[in-house]
Amino acid sequence: MDQLDERIKLIERYFEGDLSAEERRAFEEKLATDEAFAEAFAMEKKIMSGIEESGNRRLRARLDQLMAEESGKETVPSTTAKVRKFPRFGSLALAASLLILVSVGIWWLLQPAAPDQIFASYYETPPFEELRGGEESPPDREAAKRLYQAKDFRGASEKLESYLQTGAGEARDSLLLGICFLELGDFTPAARIFQSLKSNLEINDQAIWYLALTYLRQEAWTEAKEELTLLTDGSVLTGPQRTQAAKRILEMIK
Numbered sequence: 001m002d003q004l005d006e007r008i009k010l011i012e013r014y015f016e017g018d019l020s021a022e023e024r025r026a027f028e029e030k031l032a033t034d035e036a037f038a039e040a041f042a043m044e045k046k047i048m049s050g051i052e053e054s055g056n057r058r059l060r061a062r063l064d065q066l067m068a069e070e071s072g073k074e075t076v077p078s079t080t081a082k083v084r085k086f087p088r089f090g091s092l093a094l095a096a097s098l099l100i101l102v103s104v105g106i107w108w109l110l111q112p113a114a115p116d117q118i119f120a121s122y123y124e125t126p127p128f129e130e131l132r133g134g135e136e137s138p139p140d141r142e143a144a145k146r147l148y149q150a151k152d153f154r155g156a157s158e159k160l161e162s163y164l165q166t167g168a169g170e171a172r173d174s175l176l177l178g179i180c181f182l183e184l185g186d187f188t189p190a191a192r193i194f195q196s197l198k199s200n201l202e203i204n205d206q207a208i209w210y211l212a213l214t215y216l217r218q219e220a221w222t223e224a225k226e227e228l229t230l231l232t233d234g235s236v237l238t239g240p241q242r243t244q245a246a247k248r249i250l251e252m253i254k
Contacts, residue, residue: 043121205238
């Protein structure tokens with residue numbers, strides 16, 4: 001499970017009330033010290049609050065209307081329209097049905113979150129992977145690693161490009177170059193790199209995930225949905241948490 005998966009799972013468990021006292025203390029400490037985690041939590045809390053608030057307002061308005069209908073009063077003054085009176089049982093049954101519908105389907109009342117908010121909640125800079133087998137990194141790759149870890153993504157991208165031009169790099173190095181461009185807001189080269197890696201079975205789920213987020217930042221909704229769908233319909237093998245994250249984003253951008 002990668003860092004993104006762990007973060008999403010932990011926040012889900014918090015909102016489900018599934019944390020022990022010790023886990024909750026650790027959660028609150030992480031919330032106070034981890035900026036990325038705090039942003040993800042704030043986004044999730046905003047969504048949950050929006051669902052509750054939106055549902056409460058609409059439910060109250062509808063129930064007020066039903067009560068007015070029950071008593072034969074109009075909710076909006078009118079000289080021509082008459083409000084239909086329901087039998088007592090019918091009105092109460094309708095109110096109960098409305099409550100059930102709201103509790104089950106209130107998500108659909110919520111407006112989609114802004115792209116940058118969704119991105120901030122679901123994107124996390126992946127670690128710079130070491131070479132396999134404990135091999136010593138060539139100078140350009142080692143320099144790229146230091147710059148990447150220092151969040152100098154422009155410098156890291158230049159070193160990675162130089163390293164890849166030697167022909168010694170792997171697909172994971174290309175993925176890291178795409179991440180650098182994504183961090184810099186250079187979406188066109190980032191998308192081009194991620195697109196080229198979709199055929200690599202070893203990392204295609206990561207390439208698709210970051211490509212979807214790249215499209216999301218550009219508000220290219222159709223393209224983002226197409227990539228996210230690949231992670232949810234079984235077309236590409238990936239972890240359950242990434243699949244769940246893709247499903248959540250799809251719900252937000254419908």
